[in-house]
Amino acid sequence: MNRKKIIYxxxxxxxxxxxxxxxxxxxxxxxxxxxxxxxxxxGLLSNVAIAGGRIVWLNASKITLKGIEYLEQNSPLSKTYRGLKEVRDWLKL
Known part of the structure; x- marks a missing residue:
């Protein structure tokens, strides 16, 4: 599991x-x-809700300035990232 790519x-x-x-x-x-x-x-996203260490809600989340900086620092990933529909193949790269 490539956590850096998943976070991105x-x-x-x-x-x-x-x-x-x-x-x-x-x-x-x-x-x-x-x-x-x-x-x-x-502090990459605000309003992240986690219950019982297993249930995650991101529907009210917003990216923070620190999150934007994370995306910018990892900009080489943006060249190959194509969205959730293709994320499983992208994670294998």
């Missing part, structure tokens, strides 16, 4: 108004919650 994708999708889910990345709810917790702890 989650931030990008939230920035575009989408709500990524664990199933989009073929992750368990717990794995997705762990990554969401990292995003929350690092």
């Amino acid at each position: 994708s989650i931030l990008k999708e939230v920035q575009e108004g989408n709500e990524p889910k664990a199933v989009d990345y073929e992750l368990s709810q717990g794995e997705f919650a762990d990554i969401a917790q990292i995003i929350k702890d690092e």
Whole structure:
């Protein structure tokens, strides 16, 4: 699992108004919650809700300035990222 790519994708999708889910990345709810917790702890998104360490809500989340900076620092990923529909193949690159 490439957490850096998953974090990039989650931030990008939230920035575009989408709500990524664990199933989009073929992750368990717990794995997705762990990554969401990292995003929350690092202040990359606001309004990240996590319940019981397994359920994640990103529908009210907004990207923060720190999140935008993360996307900019990882801009080489943007050259190959094509969105959630192709995220599983992209993660394998």
